[in-house]
Structures are given as C-alpha cells and as structure tokens.
Amino acid sequence: SFVALGAQIEELHRVRQKYPTKKFLGGEFLLFLGHEKQLALREADGKTKMISEGERFVIRGETHDENQRRLAVQKFYRRCGKKYLAHRIEFFSKTMKLHPAKVSFRSQSSRWGSCSSAGHISLNWRLLAAPAEVVDYVIIHELAHLQHHDHSSRFWNLVAEYSPKYRSLKRWLKDHQWSFEFLATPE
Numbered sequence: 255s256f257v258a259l260g261a262q263i264e265e266l267h268r269v270r271q272k273y274p275t276k277k278f279l280g281g282e283f284l285l286f287l288g289h290e291k292q293l294a295l296r297e298a299d300g301k302t303k304m305i306s307e308g309e310r311f312v313i314r315g316e317t318h319d320e321n322q323r324r325l326a327v328q329k330f331y332r333r334c335g336k337k338y339l340a341h342r343i344e345f346f347s348k349t350m351k352l353h354p355a356k357v358s359f360r361s362q363s364s365r366w367g368s369c370s371s372a373g374h375i376s377l378n379w380r381l382l383a384a385p386a387e388v389v390d391y392v393i394i395h396e397l398a399h400l401q402h403h404d405h406s407s408r409f410w411n412l413v414a415e416y417s418p419k420y421r422s423l424k425r426w427l428k429d430h431q432w433s434f435e436f437l438a439t440p441e
Contacts, residue, residue: 276436278323284311285433287338288385295323304330331437335359335379339389343377346393350416352400363438366392366427369399380437384427391423 276282283290292310295317302315302322313326336359347353355373361380368376375396381389394416402409413420 276324277320278313278327278436284327284436285383286311287382288388302326306330328437331382332359332361332379335382338382339377339379339393342390343375343393343397346390346397346416350394350397350412352397354397354400361437367396369396369403371403373400375400380434383434383437384430387417387419388423388426391417391420392427395420 276284278293280293280295282293284293285291291306294307294310294312296312296314297317298314300315302313302317302319302325304311304313304326306312311327311330313323315326316322339359340357343354343357354369354375356375358374358376359379360376362376362378365376366378366381370376377393377396381392384392391413394413398409398412398416401412410420417423
C-alpha cells in the first residue's frame with residue numbers, strides 16, 4: 255500500500271540522517287568495537303591501506319580515490335574482524351565447552367552469525383563495529399545452537415547463562431544495524 259511505502263521511505267530518510275553515507279574522508283568517525291575513532295588521511299607513495307594510530311585511524315597511500323579509501327577500510331576491518339572473532343570464539347568455546355566443527359568469517363548484509371546442523375559456525379566480520387559485549391552475545395548465541403538447534407527456552411537459558419544482558423544486546427544490534435552500513439560492499 256502507499257501508506258506502508260510512505261512509512262518505509264520516511265524511515266529510510268530518518269536512518270540516512272542518523273547514519274550519513276561515509277565518504278571515508280579525514281574527520282569522519284568510524285565505529286570500532288562500539289567506539290568512534292576519527293579518520294585521518296595521509297598521502298603517500300605505495301598501496302592505499304588503513305592503520306590504527308592510537309585513538310584514530312589513518313588511511314595512507316593514494317587517498318584521492320573514494321573507492322580506494324573504502325577498500326582500505328573494509329580490508330582493515332575484515333583482517334581485524336577475523337582475528338578478533340577467532341580469538342573470542344576460541345575463548346567461549348572453551349568456556350561453554352561447545353566446539354564448532356568449522357568456523358568461517360564472511361560479510362553478509364542481514365546476518366550476524368549462523369550455525370549449520372553440521373556444526374559449522376559462520377560469523378560476520380562487520381560485527382567489529384559493534385561493542386565487544388554485543389560481539390560476545392552473537393558468538394554465545396551461535397555456540398548455543400550447537401547444543402540446541404532451535405530458539406527454545408532451553409536455548410535462551412543457555413545464552414543467558416553466558417550473556418545475562420542478551421535481550422538488551424540483541425536490541426542494540428537491531429537498533430544500530432544501519433551504523434554498520436559503511437562496511438557494506440557497494441552494489
């Protein structure tokens with residue numbers, strides 16, 4: 255209906271105002287484990303890449319091309335995300351005594367994690383933008399599926415055992431999913 259479409263368009267405008275499209279320019283802020291880090295550009299010879307320098311990120315190299323800047327940011331988050339998520343899943347696997355058959359990291363637009371019936375857990379490296387306790391909740395959620403392949407009360411009780419604030423963390427993820435948009439690959 256036209257009313258529903260109007261509401262969707264209105265919501266999109268609201269989201270765009272709250273989370274403007276990133277151009278990956280100096281002065282912009284990028285979410286990293288829930289904290290905003292300011293971006294700086296440093297023109298230099300060689301491959302364009304992003305590094306972390308204290309409380310800020312620096313893109314160095316050929317910084318005049320927006321696409322190169324975007325790729326540098328995504329490459330950094332992918333590399334750090336895989337490392338961080340692997341570390342956290344290893345920690346919670348030991349703590350919960352639940353071990354996946356395989357773990358992979360990808361970038362999905364609408365899923366933060368999944369667990370197959372074969373025990374294969376997939377995590378979205380874009381989670382690196384979320385606060386650490388939100389990342390932990392997603393990992394705990396997927397590991398709990400190794401024991402309960404549903405969303406039964408037994409499943410949620412297991413999640414709550416390791417993530418007592420899971421309801422508010424789940425809500426945070428739903429309410430802030432657009433803040434991860436800067437890591438999405440453009441169409």
